[in-house]
Amino acid sequence: xxxxxxxxxxTISHQAPVRLIPLRSTQILNQGRxxxxxxxxxxxxxxxxDVYHYDFHVQSNARLGILTQGNNRxxxxxxxxxxxxxxxxxxxxxxxxxxxxxxxxxxxxxxVAPDPMTPYANSAYRQRQRILLHPSxxxxxIDWFTSGRFANGEQWQQEVLETSTEIFFHNGNAANEDPTxxxxxLTPVLVDSVAFLAKENFCNYGMDWGDWQCNAFVTIFLYxxxxxxxxxxxxxxxxxxxSAHTRVRDNDNTFKDDDHQVLSEKGENDNHHHQQREEExxxxxxxxxxxxxxxxxxxSLSKVETMAFMSTDPSGxxxxxxxxxxxxxxxxxxxxxxxxxxxxxxxxSQLSQGNIGGDGKSFFGWEFYxxxxxxxxxxxxxxxxxxxxxxxxxGIAGGMSSKGSFPNEDGxxxxxxxxxxxxxxxxxxxxxxxxxxxxxxAMLLLADSSLPTGSFAxxxxxxxxxxxxxxxxxxxxxxxxxxxxxxxxxLWGPVVRQVHDLCANxxxxxxxxxxxxxxxxxxxxxxxxxEINQRLHLAVxxxxxxxxxxxxxxxxxLRVSLQLAEDHVQQQQKDSAQTIDYAKSKHYLRIQxxxxxLNALNSLRSSSHGLHLASVFGASAAVFEIPIDxxxxxxxxxxARDTVSAAVRLNLIGPLSSVALLAYSxxxxxxxxxxxVPLSSCAPVLDTxxxxxxxxAVRLFRS
Numbered sequence: 001x002x003x004x005x006x007x008x009x010x011t012i013s014h015q016a017p018v019r020l021i022p023l024r025s026t027q028i029l030n031q032g033r034x035x036x037x038x039x040x041x042x043x044x045x046x047x048x049x050d051v052y053h054y055d056f057h058v059q060s061n062a063r064l065g066i067l068t069q070g071n072n073r074x075x076x077x078x079x080x081x082x083x084x085x086x087x088x089x090x091x092x093x094x095x096x097x098x099x100x101x102x103x104x105x106x107x108x109x110x111x112v113a114p115d116p117m118t119p120y121a122n123s124a125y126r127q128r129q130r131i132l133l134h135p136s137x138x139x140x141x142i143d144w145f146t147s148g149r150f151a152n153g154e155q156w157q158q159e160v161l162e163t164s165t166e167i168f169f170h171n172g173n174a175a176n177e178d179p180t181x182x183x184x185x186l187t188p189v190l191v192d193s194v195a196f197l198a199k200e201n202f203c204n205y206g207m208d209w210g211d212w213q214c215n216a217f218v219t220i221f222l223y224x225x226x227x228x229x230x231x232x233x234x235x236x237x238x239x240x241x242x243s244a245h246t247r248v249r250d251n252d253n254t255f256k257d258d259d260h261q262v263l264s265e266k267g268e269n270d271n272h273h274h275q276q277r278e279e280e281x282x283x284x285x286x287x288x289x290x291x292x293x294x295x296x297x298x299x300s301l302s303k304v305e306t307m308a309f310m311s312t313d314p315s316g317x318x319x320x321x322x323x324x325x326x327x328x329x330x331x332x333x334x335x336x337x338x339x340x341x342x343x344x345x346x347x348x349s350q351l352s353q354g355n356i357g358g359d360g361k362s363f364f365g366w367e368f369y370x371x372x373x374x375x376x377x378x379x380x381x382x383x384x385x386x387x388x389x390x391x392x393x394x395g396i397a398g399g400m401s402s403k404g405s406f407p408n409e410d411g412x413x414x415x416x417x418x419x420x421x422x423x424x425x426x427x428x429x430x431x432x433x434x435x436x437x438x439x440x441x442a443m444l445l446l447a448d449s450s451l452p453t454g455s456f457a458x459x460x461x462x463x464x465x466x467x468x469x470x471x472x473x474x475x476x477x478x479x480x481x482x483x484x485x486x487x488x489x490x491l492w493g494p495v496v497r498q499v500h501d502l503c504a505n506x507x508x509x510x511x512x513x514x515x516x517x518x519x520x521x522x523x524x525x526x527x528x529x530x531e532i533n534q535r536l537h538l539a540v541x542x543x544x545x546x547x548x549x550x551x552x553x554x555x556x557x558l559r560v561s562l563q564l565a566e567d568h569v570q571q572q573q574k575d576s577a578q579t580i581d582y583a584k585s586k587h588y589l590r591i592q593x594x595x596x597x598l599n600a601l602n603s604l605r606s607s608s609h610g611l612h613l614a615s616v617f618g619a620s621a622a623v624f625e626i627p628i629d630x631x632x633x634x635x636x637x638x639x640a641r642d643t644v645s646a647a648v649r650l651n652l653i654g655p656l657s658s659v660a661l662l663a664y665s666x667x668x669x670x671x672x673x674x675x676x677v678p679l680s681s682c683a684p685v686l687d688t689x690x691x692x693x694x695x696x697a698v699r700l701f702r703s
Contacts, residue, residue, distance in 0.1 A: 031365025034063030045073030046096035054100040058108040074119040093124035104137040121157035138224025164193040193680035206483030217684040220325035229345030246467040247697035293378035295330040300691035324542040326688040333378035343368040442624030453556040458549040459646035459701040461690030487683035492614035493672025499618030539679035545703035554613040561620040636669020
């Protein structure tokens, strides 16, 4: 179809209990060129064990909007059943699942704007979403969750909550490239995942900050010229929220607000019309400010470059960056208002580029989320008491002990003894080895704060959290450090384990008489390292400051580790008699393999985007024969140390309190396991805040 034509739904099919209901309002359809359909189901949610599959195909030049009729509920699992001896056993959770695949053809537009998913207490939910885009297509995809029925005291009390979104690019013949449309034969641009595994019973998601609690978080994926107005409005809102607390950097050309460019296409360039349009936009922004409640709303905007994935268009003429917008709020109604403001260009002929035919039609004749705003101002939301919500599932709430508070400035503990906290035994390996004297020295070297890895140039988002006013008390600093350690180790843990095992196996093969005579297969090793590292890069690329910090520290740690290994080889050569027997010994060969491993990693440093810290750390731990469980504790210590150091330099805590906090945070330094779950964070609030770092006008740290 041509761009000026109205989109028609050609095929609609559904099977109970799921329904796909097309919008048939003649008045709305006459105002826009796109088609709209509503997702619905008879039970208004998913029962345990339900599995829903959605498939959408937007053909060339078509525009499709997918909405929902209300919140989609995730109903709870069965409760624990009592035995005859009054004991109880846990029923294995039955996951409720949704799998969605969307194929968007050239010059087409897909908008997915649902209401939030609401997981009930003791529910278990997994969501997988794959989107295949053509470089010339456009996308506005919204994914969001609430904390549950927080008005009834529920706050993130689900058993399992996993969501993952993969975005790919195809060359216009996706059916031939990937017949199943599952993205198996394509390379994703990003894999954005969040996983709450409350069944581990010691997680802290960083949702409770005293008088502000996160009751909902949103992720928006924006791509293409047809959603340029949405992207620019998201940047305006980010600056509005950040500037209320600190100075904001001047807008660059990437985010230049030029919603009025459609006027030039129509030949209406007079100053009067332009001034009138600017006044209207400022009035809209004022209405948004006045309509929001007194609760905080956090919003960040990150840019992901896509040029490397455009094999069909190396010139980049038909490509644009992919933008990831994150929001966290205490009030659902506040998020509805922000989304309505940001998505308004899609439903307005004056704001969008959809008025191609000059007949006053927009992309869609529908103002998204307008019907969800029931009053002129969002109502206030009550704070969930500390004896419910997160504390019931995590043992602690907001990083505070139920018996005390943060350690005093003199270093004395006024908090709960770390030994009394729940022991994370479920993630510990039963095959942990004791470190040798050499590996103990390596652990001390890697834990040394003077090691030149550049880690103290990054604050893990602590600086922007402080400037935005989130860290009002010392307990908030403790909450931030603890949550950051848990989230980083959950995200990096599988990578550290996989790289560690790969390197350890390469050295362990020398003890096998069959493999001892075989040379180190550098080509195969480098390929496996690249695949593991690429998996991590796709998981963190949507958070620009975090991705940059990981690459910087990985590059520096690799340089230091390589120097240590080479010095060790030289020392061994000096101490040995340099006989032929020693040159053929397993000890000598093992040292050479260590250097070969680090040299192989060093050759990958300049390829593609570089090596992330988790990949280099896993390799370094294996090379220096540090057992994996000790490596996990060491990594957790380094993450906590860097964050606590940033807190001291920002004058958030004193030096003596930092020692107590650093010791306390080690209780949560548990390395994530290798599972079939995509690499995922468990702290969406911290992810949202950290991505705002680039908006700060004055900053001490690089991230």
